[in-house]
Amino acid sequence: MKTRIEKDSMGDIEVPADALYSAQTQRAVNNFKISGLTLPEGFIKALALVKYCAAQANLKLDNIEADKAKAIQDAALTIYDGRWLDQFPVDVFQTGSGTSSNMNANEVIANLARRESNIDIHPNDDVNRGQSSNDVIPTTIAVSSALAVAEQLLPAAEHLIDSIRHKAGQLSHVVKTGRTHLMDAMPLTMAQELESWAQQLQLSVDQIKQLQPALQRLSQGGTAIGTGINAPQGFAEAFNDALSDFTELSFTAHDCLFAGIAGQETSLLLSGHLNTLAATLMKISNDLRWMNSGPLAGLGEISLTALQPGSSIMPGKVNPVIPEAVTMVVAQVSGNHSTITTAAQAGNFQLNVMLPVIAYNLLQSIELLSNSCHALADQAIADFSVNEEQIEHALAKNPILVTALNPVIGYNKAADIAKRAYKEKRAIIDVAEEMTDLSRQRLSELLDPKKLTQGGLSDD
Secondary structure (H helix, E strand, C coil), rough: EEEEEECCEEEEEECCCCCCCCCCHHHHHHCCCCCCCEHHHHHHHHHHHHHHHHHHHHHHCCCCHHHHHHHEEEEEEHHCCCCCCHHHHCCCCCCCCHCCCCCCCCHHHHHHHHHHHHCCCCCHHHHHHCCHHHHHHHHHHHHHHHHHHHHHHHHHHHHHHHHHHHHHHHCCCCEEEEECEEEEEEEEEEEHHHHHHHHHHHHHHHHHHHHHHHHHHHHCCCCCCCCCCCCCCHHHHHHHHHHHHHHHCCCEECCCCHHHHHCCCCCCCHHHHHHHHHHHHHHHHHHHHHHHHCCCEEEEEEEECCCCCCCCCCCCCCCHHHHHHHHHHHHHHHHHHHHHHHHHHEECCCCEEHHHHHHHHHHHHHHHHHHHHHHHHHHHHCCCCCCCCHHHHHHHHHHHHHHHHHHHCHHHHHHHHHHHHHHHHHCCHHHHHHHCCCCCHHHHHHHHHHHHHCCCCCCC
């Protein structure tokens, strides 16, 4: 491999001849051969956007020459647009402030800007002007998360909710056996069951939306520890104005720049909401798997669309692959939340020193959950079919329907009827007719499954 010599404050180092990065990035590549994992595309693009807006703020405050600002912004935009992502090779497990990744961006942007403008642009003095890794990286975590939430996660979750509610609207006539403890319980409509999923999801959506203003409060302008040393007066406001104009999201300065640099509580709060959303997706996925189980020896209430062969040895077997994939996503998101919880505790004095791993896990969770919502909506919920004959057969034999007779004949008598119906594997109405003085017509009214889904007391 051909190399060139680059210099930094520590001396000379060999760098690949065609690399856009320079000495500090290469030192990080050499030092952190740990995982082979690099920070995700969304983070790198947000980091480039931070550099673009910092240049805009410096220009507005007469803190940089116009030609330099333009060269920096043009270079940063090419990265934001998705070019040069292969020029960000630094491992996730690096210096805890993310300094290596900040310098990686500074060096790539400086080299691109020099190449296109023929202006001498320095990665620290120009690209990083008015900034520190200590405010850039927390800001980039917040910006990348805010954009991913607004552009990916919330639309995906709302799409899933809409899909569930659309399906529920088609199934209000289907009455099925409810289950608690995986055991037969009182009936409900399938629409009621699906609406419960939608409401559980809506809770997470609402909580994430409530968190958005906090997520969009940034520490940029605090520089090294929060005092704003080496940043011009008004930098935070000018930066946030530029970022808000560019993204059409409302970004503001953190109420306390010291806190924004020292802590990662907002990231942890977001991770908690993601973990809650994941728990709901686990519930929905497992409900789908149970309802689809069989088709002959399980519940067999629904049939998910067959997407691929389910076995390498059992011909004709088809498995609920989308819900299963989503349950694995939930396991990953739960693990990510545990990692972020530990990392958020690493705010020693004026700086959190586990920022890169927070960024990696937070953005991965958002991406996984966004994709999972789309997969469930489009490949599981939208087109499953209902096996109404199987549902009606199970419902007719459900001994728990006797609960509706409690106000008329009492709990103990109803329990005796249920036990006998279960033992003899007979319909509850037949046994109740033999063991009470209620007429068949009266029993039919009291035990009507559709009526039982509407709640309330049975008429005496």
